[in-house]
Amino acid sequence: MVYPFAAIVGQEQMKLALLLNAIDPLIGGVLIRGQKGTAKSTAVRGLAHLLPAQSVVRDCLCACDPSHPESFCPDCLRLSEAGTDLPQTQRSTPVIELPLNATEDMVLGSFDFEKALQKGARVFQPGLLAKAHRGFLYVDEVNLLVDHLVDVIMDAAGSGMNIVEREGISFQHASRFALVGTMNPEEGELRPQLLDRFGLCVAVEGEQDIETRAQLLEQREKFDADQAAHAESCRTASQSISEAITAAGSALVEVVIESHIRSFISNLCLENNVAGHRADLVLQRAARALAAYEGRTKVSEEDVARIAPMVFLHRRREAQSPPPPPPPQSQLQSEQDNPRDDETSDPRESQPPPSQHDSDSQPENQDSPDNSDSDQTNTADMGAEQDAVFSIGDTFKVRSIQSAQDRKLRTGSGRRSISRSSTRRGRYSRSAMSGANNDLALDATVRAAAIHQVHRPERRGMALAIERVDWRFKIRETRMSNFLLFVVDASGSMGAQARMVAVKGAVMSLLLDAYQKRDKIAMISFRGDDAELILPPTSSIETSARLLAELPVGGRTPLAEGIKTAQHELLRQLRREPECRPIALLVTDGKANSSQSGGSPWSHALKCAALAGADQRVRWVVVDTEAKGGMSLGLARQLAGSLNAEYFETEQLKARELIDLVRS
């Protein structure tokens, strides 16, 4: 029994967005973003019972619309061309749920092995995309869906067609559905491309009014106590919603949108700086549905204004950030006295600190070791004793960092780098004679058996005789987590001009990313005379975040020791888990000025780097924290060369994204 839609207390925006889609499915669905426990899924499942009936061709697996012969599936097309009168039947608009465990063949449709084995016929078995045609496709926790399924759904949602060319089957049918997704943003964001496919987007939160909450509790208790009685008590409410949907659906064509409303819409879209034209179209459709729902025949500006937030929430583009101003040449000499830097000191001043991270301790950059960038000789006696703890700066979405693909089979999960999988999970890329886990590839098995049929008279009631030699197994690819080693320079030079605030922000962003990709992490910091493993390998990102917040800065830069300790830890981890694919992130400005070997710290660091970089199993990434412009020495870039590493400046770590989602 499903909790009735009509009995949901509050959450008016979400309910409205769903209703508008029920009235006009061409609005393109809705994405519901919000906290846990805010009736997201309940609303969608409840909606299913209120949807109007529609007529379909009877026994058609693709639910073809009898009144639209142009979008018939191949089977219906054949029948209608042969002059057969297609039988019709009524069904209620489907809400098809896509479970997270779905495999690609079940979404797209694939060959029906039952018919293949028993009758020897090659028949297409429609998948979820066919079932969802002319209805809703609902994905709970859409941001946890594996990438290859996201691609498949996006493709169909975009074209309105599902074209299957796989496993020896070639088939296409219309697949137009309203995509409904729910997600909790904590668990990771969606790709902008997929976001845009959702017509509307609403953010939900718990109700803050005591009376409403108490009322909600009452409703829920009534439902749990006696579901049938509860459904009965809100039957009239349910019925009136259901009737309103049907009525509004047929009144849609009569609603007029005057030209001044159209220009109002396009101005709104321009003001909000949205990409493409989908926003304009969706806004127009949704406003029309709203007018129809409320029994009016003209769209008003107010309708548009009410819908607009749902259309723009996920489409608004980040305002173009102005290019960093060129450093004033004449002031080069005085730069070290001026605690301002175009990229590093800003976050605290121009933007509020991110609310989710406690930033009660503002950096005391006036008291921090004031050793300047270009002044390496003085750091020894200045920074050694004066440790400072900086707060964590603004976080951002980081660009994709992953390791290269290899041929090894792995059992893990996670969402960073693509790997072959030895579990029965992931995208079926091809088949092979031998395989792990009894993961049989039936299509390939049937094909392999087919050629031997002449010599196998005994069929045991099946159309095909299959023997052990015919068995083919699936080779799958999926994303898996990596081992991330953070090697953080905590020397005095990092504290200059409060740069550590931005650096901590960057490391925090990488940690957030690691959480969403479910990586295992460890952290090494180096300062003073030595490097220290401050966080042994763990999945506990909470601990690492706390350690990062507490990480003090000060002292010399034993870069070589940092790299050596990292290499040692990487080898240890590789011995323990040979398939963990480590990624080492070295966060430094490269200004080595201390070494236990006695020679030149910098050349010693380079030597260690070359040694560490020679290990093919480890992927190194250098994040350069040196202030750019003026007197940049480019040491970190040189270091990256020796390490055979990817090189990013802190700014370049940011994912280049058009859409700014972080509103709440």
Place this chain on the structure above:
Amino acid sequence: MNTTYPFAAIVGQDRMKLALVLNVINPLLSGVLIRGEKGTGKSTACRALAEVLPEIEVLKDSAFMLSPEEVSSGFWQHCHNGTQAQYDLRKVSVVELPVGATEDRVVGTLDLEQALTKGEKRFEPGLLARAHRGFLYVDEVNLLDDHVVDLLLDSAAMGVNSVEREGVSFTHPARFTLVGTMNPEEGELRPQLLDRFGLCVNVAGINDPGQRVEVMERRAAFDQDGEAFTQKWQEESAELADKIIRAKELLPSVEADREILTAIARLCIETGIDGHRGDIIILKTAKTLAAWQGRTQVEAQDVDIAAELALPHRMRRQPFSEMGSAPIGAIG
């Protein structure tokens, strides 16, 4: 040799035992998460729970643990096509989900043997089918493979397991009480999964020397002769099971005033927890507590204890903030 340590014989850890018992009485409490150090009786308690569980009617010769209502409501037509459905009385089951379980074993998958020898598509049920109407117990739940966690969330949310894999498309009811144990040193759970556990208790070793001695003595007696030990505790176990059944019968008639509801709502707004699941669980827990103590009216003290059980893991709002045992006002 297969004797488990009796639930009634566990020394101390009253909070943990209470949380487990409440879940037995009211399956709608949606589970309990037990956090604590090594060797604090976490797993012992969960495994021992099986013994005090009540009996339920289950469809005979079916792997899906269906109740008479589910069969007759037509949710499951093809099980008894025309024939009279027969039922067994079975104890509520405790199904253990091993940390290394693979996805297809959890949700179920295509029956390969049937597919290849008979060319038939048949669904082979997984652990979620067996756990229906019972307990799904995950030891070290924080070490569970990440995508398995997602699957659990998926079915725990709506009480249904729908499978779309390898040519089989299948849906069956899967309402289970999720019981997990974890050692926080090994990493926290994702907030999303945390929220699915109705209650949460933190356990620690007992500090009272007398009780510690008691633990050792009982354990030694159990190891020496498990059967005799269980026999000795037979009476207590039976009494506990009886009390649970009585509370279960009383539960539907427990009522809560409007004042209780507003008090819960106010508490949840003040603590700033996400969403409404916290409110709902507190109310249900308070009702269950009242039933457990043989009352039919929820009192303020029930709400206090319920809040203490239902809120700690919901106070952690972001994946990164640590889970402190934040003090909640008005708890004695």
